[in-house]
C-alpha cells in the first residue's frame with residue numbers, strides 16, 4: 001500500500017484561480033485593486049525566494065504587490081516607522097513583514113505595530129486573540145492552507161487524535177487552535193509535542209493526523225507512524241542543495257494513508273492563503289467584507 005499524495009501545488013493552483021475570479025469581481029464592484037506590501041529586511045536567500053514567489057502569485061491573481069527592501073542594518077525604530085507609514089497608507093490593504101528579522105530587531109515589537117486590519121499573516125495579538133476565541137478575522141497562512149488540504153482529503157477529523165510537532169507561534173500553536181475548533185475538518189483531539197516532550201515517539205505513534213513543523217530534516221520516520229495516518233509536512237530544510245521536509249517521505253508514504261510532499265505541498269498552499277487574506281483585507285477596508 002502506498003499513501004495518497006496530497007498535491008499542494010495543484011490544490012494551490014485551483015485556489016489561486018478561484019481567488020483571481022473573486023479579485024476580478026471585487027475590482028468591478030469597488031474599483032479597488034487589492035494591494036499587498038511585503039517588507040524584506042536584509043538578504044537572507046530563502047526569504048528572497050519566498051518573497052519573489054509571493055509577488056509572482058499576487059500579480060497572476062490581479063493583486064497589486066509591492067516589495068520594500070531594507071538593508072540588513074535597519075534599526076527597530078526605522079522598521080517601526082516604515083510599518084506605521086504603511087498602516088496609514090489607504091492604498092495598502094495587506095502588510096507582510098517577512099520573518100526572520102535581523103537580530104537587532106525584536107520581532108514582537110514589529111508585529112505589535114502592524115495595523116490588525118492589514119495583518120494578513122494574522123500574527124498581531126488582536127488577531128491571535130480572535131482565533132483563540134473562535135471568531136477569526138484572518139487565519140495564519142500556513143495553518144489555513146493545511147486546513148484546506150485536510151478538507152480536500154474529505155477525511156473524518158472529528159474525535160481523531162492530531163499530533164502537532166512544534167510549538168511555534170506561526171504554525172504549531174495556531175494549528176492546534178484550528179484543529180480543536182468546532183466544525184468540518186476540525187473537532188480533533190490535539191496534542192502539541194516539542195523539544196521537551198517525553199515519550200515523543202510513543203505519542204506520535206497514536207496520531208491519526210501528524211503535522212510536522214519542527215525544522216528537522218526527515219525527523220518523522222515510518223516506525224513512528226500509525227498505519228493509515230495522515231501526515232502533513234511543514235518542514236522546508238535545505239540539505240546539500242536538496243529541499244527536504246521534516247518527514248522521511250519515502251519511508252512514511254508506505255505506512256500513511258495520505259501525505260504531503262516537499263516541495264509542492266504546504267508551501268504553495270501558504271502562498272495561496274496569503275492571496276485570499278489580502279483579498280479579505282481589501283474587502284474589510286473597503287467596507288464590503
Ligand SMILES: Nc1nc(=O)c2c([nH]1)NC[C@@H]1CN(c3ccc(C(=O)N[C@@H](CCC(=O)O)C(=O)O)cc3)C=[N+]21
Pocket residue numbers: 049050053096097098099100121141142236243262263264265266267268270271
Ligand atoms: N511574515 C512571514 N509570513 C510567512 O508566511 C513566512 C515568513 N514570514 N517567513 C518564512 C516562512 C516560510 N514561508 C514559505 C512560503 C512558501 C514556501 C514555498 O512556496 N515553498 C515551495 C518551494 C520553494 C523553494 O524552492 O524554496 C514548496 O514547498 O513547494 C515556503 C515557505 C512563508 N513564511
